Each structure stands twice: as C-alpha cells, then as structure tokens.
Amino acid sequence: MDLTNFKNKKVMVVDDFANVRRSIKAQLIDLGLVNVFEAYDGESATKILKEAKVDLILCDYNLGKGRDGARLLEEWRVRKMMQQSTIFVLITAETARDVVVSAMEFEPDDYLAKPFTMEVLANRLHRWFERRQVLLPLLVSLEKHDWAAVADASRQIIEEHPRYRSIAQKNYVEALFQLKQFTQAEHFLHGLLDKRFVSWAQTALHRIDLIQNKYESAETGFKEVLRKDPNLVEAYDYLAHSLQALDKEEEMQEWLEQAVQRAPKNIDRQRKLIRIAQRNLDYRRASQGLRDVLNMSTGTMHEHVGIFQEYIKNLQVEEQNTDNDQRKREITKEIASVNRRMNERYSADPNSRLFSKALTIRNSKDKLAAKTHEAVNELLAQTFEHVDEVIEDTAYFICETLYEAERESDADELVNKFKKKYQDYPDIVRRFDELQAEPVSMESRKQAKALNLKGIELYKNKNYEQAIPYFRSAMELSPRHPGIILNFVQSHMLRMKTDGIDEDEVNLCLEYMSRLKYLPEDHSQYERFVKLNANLKKIQ
Structure with a gap:
C-alpha cells in the first residue's frame, strides 16, 4: 500500500x-x-504533545502507574x-468486555488489538488518515459548537462519503437536537429505522420522548434498546433519567449498576450511582463506589481533596x-487510612x-466537653482565616460539624459566609440553604419529608387538627x-x-x-415567615 503521502506525518508511540x-516505531519507519x-x-x-504538532498517537491502554491511555485521551x-x-x-492486548466497552466509551478514533502485523498497521494508517481528512470540517464545527455547520457538514459526508x-x-x-429541530430529527431517525434496527x-428516538417528558414511553423504549444491545451504555444513562423522573429510584440504581459493570471507568456515571445509592440509603454501595472513584482518580485530572472527604463522610x-x-x-480502619x-x-x-x-x-465521645469546645473554637478561627481557600466539600463538612456540636449561631454565621462566597453558584448556595434548614441526616430528612407531605394533604382538606401532629413529628x-415550621x-x-x-x-408558635x-431575605x-410572624404578634 502506498503511504508516501503520509511520510511527513508526525506520530507518537506511547507505551x-x-x-x-x-x-512499533520500527514498523512505522519501514512503512515510510x-x-x-x-x-x-x-x-x-504530554510534554511531546505540547512541543510538537502530532498527527497520530498510538497509545497503549495500560501505562503502569498513573493515567492509562483512556484517561490521557480524556x-x-x-x-x-x-x-x-x-x-x-x-x-491493547486486553479483550475483557468491561475493558473494551470502557475504552470505547472514551471515543478514541480506533482500537487496535495487540499483536498486529505490519500489513494490518499499513491498512489502518491509510484508513485513519483518509477518515480524518473527510471528517475534519465536521470535527472543527463540533469543537466550536456551531450546530448549523455540524448539520451541513454531516449532510455533505452522508451524500459524498458513504x-x-x-x-x-x-x-x-x-x-x-441542539437546534431543537425535534420533528426533523424524528423523521430522519424513522427513515433509518424503517430499514433496520x-x-x-x-436510543435517539426515545431521547425525544425524554425531552418531551413522556417518561413512561422513554422507559419502555430504552429498556427495549438495552434488551437488544446491552453494551450501549449511554442508553442506561437515559433510562436512569426516565426512572428518576418516574420516582423509581431503586430501579434506577439497579440499571446504573448494570451500566457500571459493563463500563466501570466512567467516573460521571459512577458518581450518579453513588448519589442514587445515598438517596436510597444504600450507604454500603455508595462507599464501594466512592472507593472506586478515589482509586480511578489517582494521578488523573479527576483527583482532588474533595474525593477523599466525600468518601470519609459516606463511611x-x-x-x-x-x-x-x-x-x-x-x-473505622478505612476512615483512618483514607484520612x-x-x-x-x-x-x-x-x-x-x-x-x-x-x-x-466528630469522633469525640463527648461533643460538649471543654476540650471539644476549645477544638471547635480553633476550627472556627482557622476556617475564617482560610475562608477564601476552603472548597465546598470542606466548608459543608465544617458547618455540619458545628451544627452537630450545637453551635448553631456559629454555624449559621459560617454558612452565610460561604453562601456569599458562592453566590454565583446557585446549586452550591442551595446545598447550604438545605443544610441550614435541615442539619440532620439524610434518613431523617426523608422521614420528615414524608410526614410533612401527609400533613400538607390533610391541611389542603382543611383538617388542621389532624395535620398538626404530622407537622410536629416532622419537626422532631x-x-x-422553614417549610415544616411554617406549615405547623x-x-x-x-x-x-x-x-x-x-x-x-x-x-x-412564636417559640x-x-x-x-437565620432566614435570609x-x-x-422569608416573605411567608414575616407575614405569619407579624400576625402571631398581633394576636399575642
């Protein structure tokens, strides 16, 4: 095969x-x-990539300690x-299903099994460079998120390069999808599916159901896709979304388990499984997931101090x-080891x-002892000293600790400080709002929520006498x-x-x-609180 057109291409071999x-280098040189x-x-x-414009990277999947080939690509x-x-x-020489599926989820341009001959390499080289030349306008448009240009480039390739x-x-x-042209997408997909599955x-067709909040239809559709193609891991993610919308969180966890078993290297999906396991009060499974994430993150762009903290907290x-x-x-041993x-x-x-x-x-047996009180004062002072450096996870843990030590006023002051720091991040502020309102365990929150909902149902039917005990139990x-107290x-x-x-x-009621x-304006x-408080004082 003639490879003279590619002789000036720069290739990096990573192994x-x-x-x-x-x-591999000798084979490449023999091919010109x-x-x-x-x-x-x-x-x-990474050093070579920074210094040279590399056209092709042939990277081994296993690179010893630190980042593997897939993490490098990511x-x-x-x-x-x-x-x-x-x-x-x-x-790679790996043939195990979970390794192959995980590797392909990172979307390399190709996957080359060891050992390979020079003839195989020559054929692949020709195919790789030809494909990149054809796809380059599309890839450039994708990088820019210019979706109209992506659509145009895609149509041209469909017509000219079968x-x-x-x-x-x-x-x-x-x-x-990105252009919100769902009807056009639906017609196009039906045209493909009329010929063969x-x-x-x-999966894309059922994504439209998901977008249109047709969750039952989406659930049925994604399950059918996975029955026929259980290795299509992205379908598990969409199915999980459908199940969560339908309040089927235990089933959602089961399907995410299957996805993680097939492609265990996806950290985002692992985190999704961890969160739903925690919501389902399955802390043992969450601990397992957090341990896996911690180990997978070591030496990669994902590694940070917050992962260690999240794991300890769940333990x-x-x-x-x-x-x-x-x-x-x-x-107990694992917490000490991770810390x-x-x-x-x-x-x-x-x-x-x-x-x-x-x-x-937190580990102190007597949280109200003088020694603990002194330690809390020291923690509080040092936190205020480093407040600009404190990340969300550390901040949250410290505030939880203060509430647990019955230092509500100090905890509120610190929470307000962090809410101001993260004021441009509404999800973080909301998390601190929830902590301030409910500095209790997740299990207590779920039980309180259930009682509150029962009380609200009775309240709506004007059964105030029967609603009050539910609100009181929720407050315990x-x-x-604030919602529970105001309902009461x-x-x-x-x-x-x-x-x-x-x-x-x-x-x-005033008590x-x-x-x-602590409620901010x-x-x-807040408005409901002010109004009810004023009415109570008038009655008083």
Whole structure:
C-alpha cells in the first residue's frame, strides 16, 4: 500500500515497555513514516504533545502507574491539548468486555488489538488518515459548537462519503437536537429505522420522548434498546433519567449498576450511582463506589481533596446505619487510612487540615466537653482565616460539624459566609440553604419529608387538627426546616380562627418561629415567615 503521502506525518508511540515502543516505531519507519516520537508514560507524552504538532498517537491502554491511555485521551480533550486533526488510537492486548466497552466509551478514533502485523498497521494508517481528512470540517464545527455547520457538514459526508455515513448520521441527529429541530430529527431517525434496527438511532428516538417528558414511553423504549444491545451504555444513562423522573429510584440504581459493570471507568456515571445509592440509603454501595472513584482518580485530572472527604463522610454515615460490628470495625480502619492518605497527598492544603480537625471533633465521645469546645473554637478561627481557600466539600463538612456540636449561631454565621462566597453558584448556595434548614441526616430528612407531605394533604382538606401532629413529628426529625415550621404555625392559626385564640398555643408558635431567625431575605420562605410572624404578634 502506498503511504508516501503520509511520510511527513508526525506520530507518537506511547507505551511503558521500551521494546514494544521500538517495535512499533520500527514498523512505522519501514512503512515510510520517519517522524516518530516515543513516550513511556502520561507525563512524557504530554510534554511531546505540547512541543510538537502530532498527527497520530498510538497509545497503549495500560501505562503502569498513573493515567492509562483512556484517561490521557480524556484529559487532552478536556484541556484542548489535541488538535482536531490529531488521530488517537488505543492499543491493547486486553479483550475483557468491561475493558473494551470502557475504552470505547472514551471515543478514541480506533482500537487496535495487540499483536498486529505490519500489513494490518499499513491498512489502518491509510484508513485513519483518509477518515480524518473527510471528517475534519465536521470535527472543527463540533469543537466550536456551531450546530448549523455540524448539520451541513454531516449532510455533505452522508451524500459524498458513504463509508463514514454512520458517524455523520449520529452527528447530524445531535445537531438537530441542539437546534431543537425535534420533528426533523424524528423523521430522519424513522427513515433509518424503517430499514433496520440501529441501536443508537432507536436510543435517539426515545431521547425525544425524554425531552418531551413522556417518561413512561422513554422507559419502555430504552429498556427495549438495552434488551437488544446491552453494551450501549449511554442508553442506561437515559433510562436512569426516565426512572428518576418516574420516582423509581431503586430501579434506577439497579440499571446504573448494570451500566457500571459493563463500563466501570466512567467516573460521571459512577458518581450518579453513588448519589442514587445515598438517596436510597444504600450507604454500603455508595462507599464501594466512592472507593472506586478515589482509586480511578489517582494521578488523573479527576483527583482532588474533595474525593477523599466525600468518601470519609459516606463511611461515617454508613457506620451510623449498620448493625454489623465487623463492618463498623472495617469502616473505622478505612476512615483512618483514607484520612492519612489525604493528609499525605495534600499536606500543604488547608482543606485537608481543616477537614481532619472537624473529623476529630466528630469522633469525640463527648461533643460538649471543654476540650471539644476549645477544638471547635480553633476550627472556627482557622476556617475564617482560610475562608477564601476552603472548597465546598470542606466548608459543608465544617458547618455540619458545628451544627452537630450545637453551635448553631456559629454555624449559621459560617454558612452565610460561604453562601456569599458562592453566590454565583446557585446549586452550591442551595446545598447550604438545605443544610441550614435541615442539619440532620439524610434518613431523617426523608422521614420528615414524608410526614410533612401527609400533613400538607390533610391541611389542603382543611383538617388542621389532624395535620398538626404530622407537622410536629416532622419537626422532631428536622427542627429547623422553614417549610415544616411554617406549615405547623399556619395550621395552628387557622384552627384558632375556628376554636378561638389560645395564649399558650400562640406562644408555642412564636417559640418555633424563633428557630427561623437565620432566614435570609432572599429565601423563598422569608416573605411567608414575616407575614405569619407579624400576625402571631398581633394576636399575642
């Protein structure tokens, strides 16, 4: 095969074994590609990529310690270190299904199995460079998120280059989705599916159901796709979305488990599974997932001090919710081990030090003892000193610790400080709002929510007398939640309209209302709080 047109292309071979690098390099040189660079790990490969415009990267999947080939590809793409003209090929001797599915989910340009002959390499080289030349206008438009241009480039490839029609069809549909041209996308997909079953096209069709809030139809459709093609991991994500919308969170966890088993390297999906396991109070499974994420993140762009903290926090909750003494002992050892690893890895980071101080306070048997009180004062002072450096996870853990130590006023002050710091990040502010309203366990929150909903149902039917005990029970589980407290007070006030004013009842309501003095003026319940409080004082 004539490869003279490619002789000036620059190729980088990444493999941790020198003899393998030399062998592949020799094959490339024999085929006429003379500009061949060698790298033995992620650092050396990244250095070459920064210094040279590489046209083709042949990267082994396993690179020893640190980042593997798939993680390198992920990092280079996220940090825009690779040009769109660069081809990335994963090379591996691995044949296990979970490895192959995981690797392909990172979307390398190709996957080359070891060992391979020079003839195979020559054929692939020709195919790789030809495909990149055809797809380059499409890839450049994708990088710019110019969806109209993506649609145009995709149509041109479909018409002029049948060999790459499938790639172009997928991108054409995605462009129509981004342009919100769902009817056109639906017609196009039906045209494909009328000829034969194509799993990605069927999945895309049910994505339209998802977008249009047709969750039952989407659920049925995604399950059928996965029955026919269980390795299409993206369909599990869409199915999980459907199930969550239908409040089928236990089933959602089961399907995400299947996805993670098939493609365990996807950290975002692992995190989704962790979150839903926590919502389902399955803290053991969440701990397993967090341990996997921590190990997978080591030496990659995903590694940060917050992962260590998140794992420790979940272990603590698991420990509180298990009756298994052996598991409790395992958790105690694991917390100590992870905390030690965090402090070794991030010894200069105040987040590590502050988190460890808070952890020590939480582990204190007597949280109201003088020694603990002194430790809390020290933690508070050091947190204010480093407030600009404190990340969300550390901040949240410290505030939780203060509430647990019955330092509500200090905790409120710190929460307000962090809400101001993160005021441009509504999701973070909302998280602190929820903590301030409910500084209790997730299990208590779920129980309080259920009781509150029962009370609301009775309240709507004007059964105030029956609603009040539900709100009271909810407050016992979540003493500072504004919605529950205001529901309780409003029910009492409406009952007193009928039965007459009771001074003790009014004072009781005012006592509960005093718990809400922390509410900021921009809180969704603030206006209701002010109005009810004023009415109570008038009655008083």
